[in-house]
Amino acid sequence: MAREVAESCIDSINLELVHTYATRLHPTKPELAARRIEAIGFQVGLQLAERYTKERPRFGDHLEAIKFICKDFWAEVFKKQIDNLKTNHRGVFVLQDNRFRWLTRFSLDAPTSGNGTSSSEANQANSARASQAAGQYLYFPCGLIRGALTNFGVPCAVSAEVSALPACSFIVRIKG
């Protein structure tokens, strides 16, 4: 039987990974922190690609590999599938997750308008801040996707966008 750990171990290590690189080690160099965190995700993505496809036939093309990321890979890592996959048919794929598991805790920090005095402007500023903070937690999953696809022979660049928490999109641009 596969070994299990508490899910809070994953939460803790992810929070602390971002804290270590973005706040403690490189507070004035956000791009460098992002690169380091992405590199860590990349290594894990390479390894998971290997593990998750142990018993399955090879992918016929890039689209099959991307669909695998959206379904099986996402389900293994985040306990749900990607909600929507879009493509421009020229090598760009958008993977949308309406409720990204690692961001679900951020929705708690979203502005509450309970006292009735908060203006929509303040709300917007708050949610912009929350989105920015949330963005730091997406470097790792971007690396995961890039690592897995690279190992499937799909060289690509991956970025992320936070829309309304906890929804987000991952944009995969295939190279070459």
Added chain:
Amino acid sequence: MPPNSRPGDAVFASVDRVNAELFTLTYGAIVRQLLTDFEEVDEVNKQLDTMGYNIGIRLIDDFLAKANITRCSDFRETAETIVKVGFKMFLGVTGTVANWNTDNTECSLILDDNPLVDFVELPETCQGLYYCNILCGVIRGALEMVSMRTEVKFVKDVLRGDDVFEIRLKLLEQVPEEYPYKDDE
């Protein structure tokens, strides 16, 4: 078994659990990145300890609540709770407590195995590395939040060829707890 808590098995069964692979691989990738960034293994040991400390101070409330722990009567009970409930609740493994000193301020936490080291083989170049050093930080951070200042360090490591993982836990100071409310008489 620590008397003032739910048994570790029951707590582990009640929390959200995931396949350990992702956790194991993520931790491994972090250790490797830190080794690339810092080069010195001593500095990496320190970084892992700091990361653990930050995790420990956040994790303790969750732990006390889920394990339904009111308080530990003494340091011996605290140590038992860490290995029987704490390790079990988070990592799914239990350990044992051994090698107490005479005044009960110092002991060893022994683990045969833990999910951080699945698949790991240390290269020759990492001889001074305590790969699981994050665990020391977690324990130190968590205990500090319940008013115990401790020193925590690895003395045995399976990855270095020892038969078990042994963490030496030393109580430096116990700040008397001030409860915001009195226990019922």
Added chain:
Amino acid sequence: MIVCVAVVGQQNNPLYIQSFTNGDDTLKFHYIVHCSLDVIDEKVSNPKKLGVSLNETFLGLLYPTEDYKVFGYLSNTKIKFILVTTDQDLRDADVRNIFRRFHAAYVDAASNPFHVPGKRITSPAFAERVSSIVKSFGAAPVP
């Protein structure tokens, strides 16, 4: 009897090669493994012509030599696994099973955080696991 196993990376770079004979056959096996890479490339690019079902990891018999049979397996991550055997009558299912275990051993070795992708596998645990797989195969009665 399995006399040689090899793992070859995405750029046809050798990741692991080990022979299990008493003689000094290393060069000969290197040559056999090298030749089998071309056969794999051909099988993968012309699956229908060569009778391999599309995208299956197990590639079957790559080619027989006078003394050996060479089998291949290609993972989703384009890692090639090669077995050289002396047996003449092997059951397909047995060979598939060996490859599956061989692949699983590789996946665990690649999960070591200190393994560098594309570099040779130096793990003693991997070598031990492969050699026990090879031995278990030799011990099994061939029908």
